[in-house]
Amino acid sequence: MSDTLQEALAVGKQLVEYINPENCRFRDAIVDLYADDAKHIEACDMGPDMPQITDGKEAILKMSDWWESVHEVHGHEVKGPYPHGNGSFATWMSLDVTAKEGPMANQRMQMQEVCVYGVKDGKISQVEFYWDPTESGE
Amino acid sequence: MSTAASPMMDLANQLAALCREGKNLEAIEKLYADDIVSTEVMGTPEMPARMEGKDAIKGKNQWWFENHEIHGGDVQGPFPHGDQFILAFSYDMTPKCGPMNGQRGQMQECGLYTVRDGKITEEKFFYHMPGQG
Numbered sequence: 610m611s612d613t614l615q616e617a618l619a620v621g622k623q624l625v626e627y628i629n630p631e632n633c634r635f636r637d638a639i640v641d642l643y644a645d646d647a648k649h650i651e652a653c654d655m656g657p658d659m660p661q662i663t664d665g666k667e668a669i670l671k672m673s674d675w676w677e678s679v680h681e682v683h684g685h686e687v688k689g690p691y692p693h694g695n696g697s698f699a700t701w702m703s704l705d706v707t708a709k710e711g712p713m714a715n716q717r718m719q720m721q722e723v724c725v726y727g728v729k730d731g732k733i734s735q736v737e738f739y740w741d742p743t744e745s746g747e
Numbered sequence: 748m749s750t751a752a753s754p755m756m757d758l759a760n761q762l763a764a765l766c767r768e769g770k771n772l773e774a775i776e777k778l779y780a781d782d783i784v785s786t787e788v789m790g791t792p793e794m795p796a797r798m799e800g801k802d803a804i805k806g807k808n809q810w811w812f813e814n815h816e817i818h819g820g821d822v823q824g825p826f827p828h829g830d831q832f833i834l835a836f837s838y839d840m841t842p843k844c845g846p847m848n849g850q851r852g853q854m855q856e857c858g859l860y861t862v863r864d865g866k867i868t869e870e871k872f873f874y875h876m877p878g879q880g
Contacts, residue, residue, distance in 0.1 A: 611789075614788065614789065618875065650828075652826075652827060652828045652829075688855060689855075689857075689875075690875065691855065691856060691857050691873035691874045691875055692788060692873060692874075692875060693786070693788055693871055693872065693873045694786070694787070694788050694789055694796055695786075697873070698873060699833070699857040699859070699873040701823075701835050701855070701857065721823060721824075721826070721835075722826060723824070723826045723833040723835060723857055725833075725857075725859065725873070737828055738828065739826035739827065739828040739831070739832065739833040739859075740826050740827075740828075741756075741824075741825070741826060741827055743756075
């Protein structure tokens, strides 16, 4: 097995351990596992607090804090990590969530998304979120 | 609610539907570009990690179907992002060869697809096999 695959798998396992439903350590995962210059890329622009691209760990933490402040999370599930040989891995996540503001305010939604993480020098250097903004489970 | 809001999502939904029916070869013929590049997590003697061209990818799929007994499965998605989308696959299967020969198991994987000019030009698979570490 190649070094990049092994590294991606090891970081992926750490991430899933942090964010699984028993631990829910989403913020700590960013603090501990992300590179300082990590990049977060959303499926689309989600407004001024969550642009399509957020650059740098500090900005990602700020965006993540904002997201947590405007959503009530009833539950979530995480599957993976699923590595790929080029130093990346994917996780699948489902969220049962109610937005506190915005166009979907007070509507409970079930969402699924797949996140693809890039790993460099043992840290998460990039994360891309794949999800369908036109789909909200009823 | 689901809306095929873009040509890419229309194509992604077609791929998901054909894969749900096990019509992967038809999907490749219909939706893939001639110079498709397909990348697996790791290469094996029968199957290099990177393969190119529609015929090679069809051969890979045929090999996979011939060497695995599929008891059931599910396809979730598509999950879009720019000109790419992901399908999340789960399989209940028994390999007919290799280190897991005869052992029924559940496997999950994500396929990341890139679309250009209305065709799938690249597919990358993400999965964790027993023995990978």
